[in-house]
Amino acid sequence: MDPKEWKPSSIPFTRSSNLGPAKLPTVAEMRTSHAVLSERSCQTVVAVTPEIVVKFGRSTQAREGQTLLFLEKCVPQVPAPRLYAMFYDAGDLFLVMERIPGLSLDQIWSALSEEGKTALTAQLRIAFDTLRRVSCPWPSFFGSVDGGPVPHPLFYTDIKGKNDITGPFPNEQHFNAGLTAQYKRLKEMNQQQDFKGFFYAKHLDQVLCGHKPTFTHADVQRKNVVASKTENGGYVLTVVDWEDAGWYPDYWEYFVTFTSFRWDDDWCRRLEDFVSAWPAETAIMKMINEDLFF
Numbered sequence: 001m002d003p004k005e006w007k008p009s010s011i012p013f014t015r016s017s018n019l020g021p022a023k024l025p026t027v028a029e030m031r032t033s034h035a036v037l038s039e040r041s042c043q044t045v046v047a048v049t050p051e052i053v054v055k056f057g058r059s060t061q062a063r064e065g066q067t068l069l070f071l072e073k074c075v076p077q078v079p080a081p082r083l084y085a086m087f088y089d090a091g092d093l094f095l096v097m098e099r100i101p102g103l104s105l106d107q108i109w110s111a112l113s114e115e116g117k118t119a120l121t122a123q124l125r126i127a128f129d130t131l132r133r134v135s136c137p138w139p140s141f142f143g144s145v146d147g148g149p150v151p152h153p154l155f156y157t158d159i160k161g162k163n164d165i166t167g168p169f170p171n172e173q174h175f176n177a178g179l180t181a182q183y184k185r186l187k188e189m190n191q192q193q194d195f196k197g198f199f200y201a202k203h204l205d206q207v208l209c210g211h212k213p214t215f216t217h218a219d220v221q222r223k224n225v226v227a228s229k230t231e232n233g234g235y236v237l238t239v240v241d242w243e244d245a246g247w248y249p250d251y252w253e254y255f256v257t258f259t260s261f262r263w264d265d266d267w268c269r270r271l272e273d274f275v276s277a278w279p280a281e282t283a284i285m286k287m288i289n290e291d292l293f294f
Helices: 027-032 062-074 105-111 114-133 172-189 196-207 252-258 267-273 279-293
Strands: 036-040 043-049 052-057 083-089 092-098 213-216 225-229 235-239 246-249
Touching: 027 043, 027 052, 027 092, 062 083, 062 092, 105 225, 114 213, 114 235, 114 267, 172 196, 172 279, 196 279, 213 252, 246 252, 252 267, 252 279
Parallel strands: none
Antiparallel strands: 036 043, 043 052, 052 092, 083 092, 213 246, 225 235
């Protein structure tokens, strides 16, 4: 399907039984599952059956479910979980998804040979090259797949109507201005002097310019790549956790992954096997990231 023809699904959404499990677990079964895979404030991820995993809570975002539907319809070559259902219950959003068998890449990485690592990053290269080729449905747009605000935490605010910070943005200049506005807001909130805001407003567009909107996962860590064992002893990879995915400047994938590096093994070098490096953009974005999060 052409991305321009894709439309977000209405909620509640349930896949027809001939395209998914014959029977979905009940809400009670989802809420009471003891197979907790992860848990944080207002969000829980549980395995309910060998085939189904559920993410639910007040902080769970519909855009993640919409992203999985977008990928399935418009970029089926990218290995991602299927969405089986999406609905609200008692104020919590539930995403009922395909459970991918296997181990996360961070669990097996240290045991892999150099040849094994090369084979896996080659798979990732195909997937991320495919993502980068997807045409944006809107000209010069930066935001979520369903046309909403930029999903990344750098643009988050709980103040309603702050589109100058959250987006969506019609061009890269407004995207940069959103980062500057976020910095100024935090300084004002903390009653601090805002001298660096002047620097960002004056110079950010000199470095962060000329970047096209690119479909981006925005959280490429090894914990978000599941390796499923094949009969011949190899692995097939699936990329999970698309919560922050959307349309970003084309340097964004490298920048956000760079900020997660621990620099204690070769993953930081291997990233460039499948994501193009943007060192200049990453340098200034790293400074902004530290100003906003620390």
